[in-house]
Amino acid sequence: MARGTILIDEDRCKGCELCTTVCPFDLVHIANHFNAKGYRPSTLVDPQGKCTGCTLCARMCPDVAIIVYREGA
Amino acid sequence: MERKAVFANPEALTDDLTHYCPGCTHGIVHRLIAEVIDELEIREITIGIAPVGCAVLAYNYFNLDFAEAAHGRAPAMATGLKRVQPDKVVFTYQGDGDLAAIGTAEIVHAASRGENITAIFINNAIYGMTGGQMAPTTLPGQVTTSTPFGRDVKLAGYPLRVAELIATTSGAAYVVRRMVTKPATIASAKKAIKLAFQAQRAELGFSLVEILSSCPTNWGLSPLEALEWVEESMAAYYPLGDYKVIDEVKSLR
Numbered sequence: 001m002a003r004g005t006i007l008i009d010e011d012r013c014k015g016c017e018l019c020t021t022v023c024p025f026d027l028v029h030i031a032n033h034f035n036a037k038g039y040r041p042s043t044l045v046d047p048q049g050k051c052t053g054c055t056l057c058a059r060m061c062p063d064v065a066i067i068v069y070r071e072g073a
Numbered sequence: 074m075e076r077k078a079v080f081a082n083p084e085a086l087t088d089d090l091t092h093y094c095p096g097c098t099h100g101i102v103h104r105l106i107a108e109v110i111d112e113l114e115i116r117e118i119t120i121g122i123a124p125v126g127c128a129v130l131a132y133n134y135f136n137l138d139f140a141e142a143a144h145g146r147a148p149a150m151a152t153g154l155k156r157v158q159p160d161k162v163v164f165t166y167q168g169d170g171d172l173a174a175i176g177t178a179e180i181v182h183a184a185s186r187g188e189n190i191t192a193i194f195i196n197n198a199i200y201g202m203t204g205g206q207m208a209p210t211t212l213p214g215q216v217t218t219s220t221p222f223g224r225d226v227k228l229a230g231y232p233l234r235v236a237e238l239i240a241t242t243s244g245a246a247y248v249v250r251r252m253v254t255k256p257a258t259i260a261s262a263k264k265a266i267k268l269a270f271q272a273q274r275a276e277l278g279f280s281l282v283e284i285l286s287s288c289p290t291n292w293g294l295s296p297l298e299a300l301e302w303v304e305e306s307m308a309a310y311y312p313l314g315d316y317k318v319i320d321e322v323k324s325l326r
Contacts, residue, residue: 004076004079005076012090014094014095014096015095016095016096016289016296017096017295017296017297018096018296018297018300021297022255022256039095053079055079055080056256058080059080059256059259059260060101060255060256060259061100061101062091062093062096062097062098062099062100062101062104063090063091063093063100064081064082064083064086064100064104066080067078067080067081067082068078068079068080068081069076069077069078069079070076070077070079071075071076072075072076072077
């Protein structure tokens with residue numbers, strides 16, 4: 001399966017959590033810290049490198065805060 | 074291994090952060106429209122019309138020509154722009170307070186005249202910008218700031234089903250209803266928006282895509298709960314579907 005990763009622009013994120021329920025591997029969570037706007041941003045927790053770059057989280061994001069990368073794509 | 078971005082901000086959106094509340098699906102629909110405009114390579118020839126309502130500042134977020142209409146009059150303005158510049162792609166972006174209340178006459182007559190424009194209609198069953206009052210699209214029994222005991226249909230009448238209404242006009246070519254609650258429904262909404270723009274480019278007549286949208290702030294729900302409410306309550310009163318697709322539009326699929 002294609003290996004991928006996501007880059008979340010924390011200062012664009014409003015912490016709405018819409019991206020957190022669609023990840024097939026449950027890799028997107030809400031962080032414990034606050035961003036510049038005072039929201040708790042979502043963050044990628046992927047120590048085992050399971051992200052495939054499927055883009056589902058980014059498609060749910062109302063603020064285009066997530067950039068999705070795929071290796072060798 | 075080299076890595077490549079497979080999903081990023083569409084060119085037709087600016088880098089500006091929207092003023093929308095957390096979890097508001099306006100942002101999703103903005104992105105879908107921008108993606109469609111990029112895919113059809115029509116950014117340089119597209120003119121959007123912003124409404125009055127939460128999306129009043131949409132012209133700041135789209136990286137293309139935009140005009141701002143008086144409340145509800147976006148279809149009238151789009152009519153003028155399209156008639157003097159028929160080679161341009163003209164779309165309106167309207168909420169339910171704009172399109173289904175003060176602008177009902179404009180949208181019905183623009184559709185009836187068969188104006189070759191596209192309307193993107195965001196239905197969130199409430200007046201968002203002004204503080205969550207009852208809209209024409211508010212569901213029976215729904216609590217809003219102006220119906221604290223729920224919408225009483227004996228007093229306030231029944232919600233207006235816009236897609237079904239517009240589908241009865243002879244000038245309409247493509248009228249559908251979609252929602253943006255999960256990746257699959259978002260993909261379906263994007264396809265509908267794309268077909269609406271393609272229908273306009275093929276000069277087939279009026280197109281309207283109604284999108285069931287959420288308003289977590291004024292509904293008093295979390296963004297995730299709000300999407301569930303769209304699927305369970307709104308989609309029950311406003312069924313998703315294709316209400317009018319003329320044969321010429323079908324052949325574009």
